[in-house]
Amino acid sequence: xxxxxxxxxxxxxxxxxxxxxxxxxxxxxxxxxxxxxxxxxxxxxxxxxxxxxxxxxxxxxxxxxxxxxxxxxxxxxxxxxxxxxxxxxxxxxxxxxxxxxxxxxxxxxxxxxxxxxxxxxxxxxxxxxxxxxxxxxxxxxxxxxxxxxxxxxxxxxxxxxxxxxxxxxxxxxxxxxxxxxxxxxxxxxxxxxxxxxxxxxxxxxxxxxxxxxxxxxxxxxxxxxxxxxxxxxxxxxxxxxxxxxxxxxxxxxxxx
Numbered sequence: 049x050x051x052x053x054x055x056x057x058x059x060x061x062x063x064x065x066x067x068x069x070x071x072x073x074x075x076x077x078x079x080x081x082x083x084x085x086x087x088x089x090x091x092x093x094x095x096x097x098x099x100x101x102x103x104x105x106x107x108x109x110x111x112x113x114x115x116x117x118x119x120x121x122x123x124x125x126x127x128x129x130x131x132x133x134x135x136x137x138x139x140x141x142x143x144x145x146x147x148x149x150x151x152x153x154x155x156x157x158x159x160x161x162x163x164x165x166x167x168x169x170x171x172x173x174x175x176x177x178x179x180x181x182x183x184x185x186x187x188x189x190x191x192x193x194x195x196x197x198x199x200x201x202x203x204x205x206x207x208x209x210x211x212x213x214x215x216x217x218x219x220x221x222x223x224x225x226x227x228x229x230x231x232x233x234x235x236x237x238x239x240x241x242x243x244x245x246x247x248x249x250x251x252x253x254x255x256x257x258x259x260x261x262x263x264x265x266x267x268x269x270x271x272x273x274x275x276x277x278x279x280x281x282x283x284x285x286x287x288x289x290x291x292x293x294x295x296x297x298x299x300x301x302x303x304x
Contacts, residue, residue, distance in 0.1 A: 091216035096198025229284035
């Protein structure tokens with residue numbers, strides 16, 4: 049118990065908490081992107097995937113609570129560390145600001161973090177809770193019959209003929225709004241920027257980074273963030289260009 053308490057009381061402990069929660073959240077955003085990219089496949093894929101997640105029941109809520117706790121701890125630790133750094137510098141500003149070596153990503157971590165948090169809340173309201181869906185489509189989005197069996201990791205988890213929510217159409221309809229797509233692209237760009245410095249900090253805190261391979265780790269982090277951004281950009285981009293259209297007949301008819 050003293051060890052857990054020391055993580056919250058000491059600066060080093062708070063950095064470790066930031067690194068661990070950051071690693072968990074990175075795992076989530078990767079899984080989230082992989083799941084979302086199924087929108088480019090037959091509607092059975094992403095609709096079956098969404099139904100599979102709902103069928104997890106209590107396990108899904110456990111995962112949500114763990115992620116929420118990670119977000120809260122991550123933000124709290126970042127805020128406290130920032131306040132401690134300001135207090136350590138004192139009221140007198142430095143004669144020369146030593147920010148030349150600090151990257152833009154590191155200097156904007158707090159700003160990008162708060163913007164991303166606002167985006168996550170909006171994204172949940174818009175897609176997960178359906179708060180922004182038009183009444184015209186709500187009934188249609190609740191009725192999609194699986195044409196094929198959906199398998200996860202090789203195991204059948206949703207049977208053909210099961211009636212599920214039409215997540216495929218919901219995602220496309222949401223991104224047909226240029227303002228929504230624009231906000232999504234900007235927010236994902238900021239998240240990618242946030243992750244770029246987050247990787248560096250995480251590697252250093254966990255003792256993985258060294259002068260021997262710091263350049264290599266930086267390259268891997270940059271490549272990951274670029275791929276992550278492009279992967280997320282592909283979805284609203286394809287919708288706005290008309291490459292992705294709802295395939296459910298009732299939804300397509302309601303658009304006319």
